[in-house]
Amino acid sequence: MARSLPPEDAARLAGRDVVAVERRGKYQLLYLTGELVLVVHFRMAGDWYAGPAGDAPRHARAVLEFTDRTAVFLVDTRAFATLTVRDRGAEGLPALGPDAASPSLDGGTMARRLAGRRGPIKPVLLDQAVLAGLGNIYAAEALWGARISPYTTASALPIADLDRLVEAIRATIDVARHDPRRYSRGEALGRLAVYGRAGEPCVRCGVAVERAVQAGRSTYFCPGCQTDPTGPPEPARVVNPKLRGVRL
CATH class of the missing domain: 3.20.190.10 (MutM-like, N-terminal)
Known part of the structure; x- marks a missing residue:
């Protein structure tokens, strides 16, 4: 070890x-x-x-x-x-933020934790002092679920987006709780929406999933339905023709 x-x-x-x-x-x-x-x-x-x-x-x-x-x-x-x-009483844990699975977590709490954080939201979510318990895969999946670009400036997210992000985090964790298979061993990759799916069509909009590296970690996201309101407009993308018109 x-x-x-x-x-x-x-x-x-x-x-x-x-x-x-x-x-x-x-x-x-x-x-x-x-x-x-x-x-x-x-x-x-x-x-x-x-x-x-x-x-x-x-x-x-x-x-x-x-x-x-x-x-x-x-x-x-x-x-x-x-x-x-x-x-007991001297566990020596580092300073931790609120637990990602806590029922009391909401958009207002997230706004306070992200205040002043000018970096992109994805790496910030991995900071355990900001939010405890969220890893790289869950962060990517939650951002996809909330339709938030991993490049969005963390402190610029409005409360409505943060409320949606909290719900997506909760849903992502809830799925994992009911299925003990580990992503790290490749056992449960089939239930992921974007992680590990670079080049495949997004199951929601059909645009190809992309992979990037942020703070040394792989980030998977859909540039079609995860937009960054704090950045420049996204260029036009080609939707997978097989999924065009399909209701998702």
Whole structure:
């Protein structure tokens, strides 16, 4: 893993019971007896797999074994995930913005978080201090759902657009909650509207999906129905003739 668990920290976990599990943004917190917390960050490709102890799957980076001979394995093909043992109340998390899945999130909250942010909206959405829990794929999908260009200046978005963006974020996360397959392993790419679909027709308007790089990350978007009201007018685009006139 990107950060190995020191042997002395692993020893502190022995004999503890897991009493609660909580998510904060992209972090998972496992609360243990003895006032300890195991802080997990899955990064891009990490995930837990349950199975019999001693039967580790490929790319297992860590294992938690239980007294009933079952285990959960932290599987990560890229070995970027991290595990950290902390005392309860001293989890050491960075400053996080409101949770992207919070029912209380609304356009007004987003406007306050984006105030003064003059960069394009897509990279800003990945800043966990602005909004916690949103990753690269979800950000691209939510912007498509809200019909917002990834190049739109973050602070220039009106409340109506931000309300629409919040609803799109919520819908994107809700779909993922009901389907545990991971995008990072290519298992669920079929349900994505734009991510990974460069050159394919947009399922909403038929214009070809484009790929760009923003802040070192891939951005997928439809230039036909994700327009930037803060930038110059978009040039005319050719709609896929097979979808012309199709009601979407």
